[in-house]
Amino acid sequence: MDEAGTRYLARLRDGREVYLAGERIASVPDHPAFAGAARSVARLYDEVQRDERLAMRSPTSGARVSKTWLQPRNQAELADKRLALLRMAELSFGWMGRSPEHFACALAGMEMGLDVFRADNAERAASLQHYFRHLRDQDLYLSYVLVNPQADRSKAAGEQADQLVAAIVDEDAQGITIRGAKMLGTGTVLANELLIGNIAPLRADETAQAFSAAVAVGTPGVKLLSRRSYAAAASSAFDYPLSTHFDENDALVYFDDVKIPWSRVFVHRSPEMARKQFHGTPAAAMMGWHGQIRLLVKLRFLLGLARRICEANGIIGMPAVQERLGYLAAQTTMVEGLILAMEAAGESAGPYFVPSLQHLRAAHVLTQELYPQFALALRELAGGGLIMLPSDIKDFAHPEILALILKTQKSPALDSIDRVRLFKLAWDAVGSEFGSRHTQYEIFYSGASFVTRGHAFRSYPWEQATGLVDDAMRRLQPRPGSQAAPALLPSVPVATPMERADEQADGQRSGA
Numbered sequence: 001m002d003e004a005g006t007r008y009l010a011r012l013r014d015g016r017e018v019y020l021a022g023e024r025i026a027s028v029p030d031h032p033a034f035a036g037a038a039r040s041v042a043r044l045y046d047e048v049q050r051d052e053r054l055a056m057r058s059p060t061s062g063a064r065v066s067k068t069w070l071q072p073r074n075q076a077e078l079a080d081k082r083l084a085l086l087r088m089a090e091l092s093f094g095w096m097g098r099s100p101e102h103f104a105c106a107l108a109g110m111e112m113g114l115d116v117f118r119a120d121n122a123e124r125a126a127s128l129q130h131y132f133r134h135l136r137d138q139d140l141y142l143s144y145v146l147v148n149p150q151a152d153r154s155k156a157a158g159e160q161a162d163q164l165v166a167a168i169v170d171e172d173a174q175g176i177t178i179r180g181a182k183m184l185g186t187g188t189v190l191a192n193e194l195l196i197g198n199i200a201p202l203r204a205d206e207t208a209q210a211f212s213a214a215v216a217v218g219t220p221g222v223k224l225l226s227r228r229s230y231a232a233a234a235s236s237a238f239d240y241p242l243s244t245h246f247d248e249n250d251a252l253v254y255f256d257d258v259k260i261p262w263s264r265v266f267v268h269r270s271p272e273m274a275r276k277q278f279h280g281t282p283a284a285a286m287m288g289w290h291g292q293i294r295l296l297v298k299l300r301f302l303l304g305l306a307r308r309i310c311e312a313n314g315i316i317g318m319p320a321v322q323e324r325l326g327y328l329a330a331q332t333t334m335v336e337g338l339i340l341a342m343e344a345a346g347e348s349a350g351p352y353f354v355p356s357l358q359h360l361r362a363a364h365v366l367t368q369e370l371y372p373q374f375a376l377a378l379r380e381l382a383g384g385g386l387i388m389l390p391s392d393i394k395d396f397a398h399p400e401i402l403a404l405i406l407k408t409q410k411s412p413a414l415d416s417i418d419r420v421r422l423f424k425l426a427w428d429a430v431g432s433e434f435g436s437r438h439t440q441y442e443i444f445y446s447g448a449s450f451v452t453r454g455h456a457f458r459s460y461p462w463e464q465a466t467g468l469v470d471d472a473m474r475r476l477q478p479r480p481g482s483q484a485a486p487a488l489l490p491s492v493p494v495a496t497p498m499e500r501a502d503e504q505a506d507g508q509r510s511g512a
């Protein structure tokens, strides 16, 4: 471990209050539930210092920090940042959804919309700007909890019993005090900082829930209730290669009267701004775009697994199998195409250049359905090989069992040990508890489907579709009794998103 990674791990030893399996964790980076994932994050910090393609200089401090803090000013910078994010995601093969670069994209996007914050409250906007610069200069790992715990979804946040949802319970000249819970802090156990917000719509009278603020994860009163650890349950890296390295953890967070100074409060008692901070600034586009880049790496990984499994089982030459793999390859390419379209059809937001929300919303809707199908296709191609496996790495140390393994684990492409390794890797990806959690993650991380489809409905430029219908009716179907001849050309020319992007790129090239 290099200096940056070591420094990151040392910061986690801050007395944070993490609960798991009936105990309070004494030291996160030293506990088997978290050590593997923490080391993966540490490696990312080291890579940023080693690989200049992943790094940039902070404009405020000059420090070398992750390029994930970049606030792109044109399409070329957006593409450059995408390549850096792809390389970072490749470090975990796409299996860490909420590693530091995700939240940095979100915070950078919020700060890119600083004018929206200023219009709401100039002091809170100044706090956000200061906080963003602080995190960027220190290259800190931020996580977020923006969703309210499930309880009674037929009731509003403020109507839940027993002060369930985190809310402001007190405030004075120093800041606010919050009490209540939020979900679902992915990566929070591993992070330095935690942003608390509310992304779902609130009623006008739910002002106590309508805030956003940030705390250091080790702040007194911040209690992290970890879900079951897949890493701690994994018997070895041989048997569970992904669980042992990339179990990024999810935790329910309870705020037990946590005092937060005004310098860390960005939205204060404003239901409208609580939502606008994400959907009215580039934040939603920047964090969603990163999510799809990371997903692309994961899909490529699963596609590679599927192909290697078909080679290992000697079925790769079968036309039906190639057809199945071709379909998975096409789905992977579609996700890549959507990411490129987000950039090509991106839009200016003040001095910044932001991925197209229309294409992002489409990607969210399609990929939350695509992922479970993809995992299922891999299982179908793999058959019983995912189960026909030695029970544990310890079997290899037993001469009699080893001899039987070598006799029975056969492949035209791999020796017995590599066959076992490949299928264990595949099982961890799609069949283990870790793999199953990832399916749940991909279905829900961007919102339930009724939410993502609502966004897609609102962000689609409907005139492109309805304009064609209206034009066809005008040109092809004279109203009864009308003498009007059908027009030869569309009466309303409609620019496609690509054409709009070209026009913007032209504007940039000419310095407009």
Ligand SMILES: Cc1cc2nc3c(=O)[nH]c(=O)nc-3n(C[C@H](O)[C@H](O)[C@H](O)COP(=O)(O)OP(=O)(O)OC[C@H]3O[C@@H](n4cnc5c(N)ncnc54)[C@H](O)[C@@H]3O)c2cc1C
Pocket (backbone or CB within 6 Å): 098, 144, 145, 146, 147, 148, 149, 150, 153, 183, 184, 185, 186, 187, 250, 437, 440, 441, 444, 445, 446, 447, 448, 449, 450
């Ligand atoms: C693995 C994982 C990690 C996560 N990490 C984070 C994180 O780091 N930070 C964070 O803030 N959040 C995180 N989340 C939370 C995530 O954002 C939510 O799961 C998501 O927004 C959906 O909300 P919900 O789970 O409360 O589902 P709900 O809103 O309760 O919906 C569940 C289902 O109920 C039905 N339903 C509910 N309401 C309606 C309605 N109005 N109309 C129609 N149907 C409805 C639908 O079938 C829906 O799919 C994570 C979730 C998962 C699963």
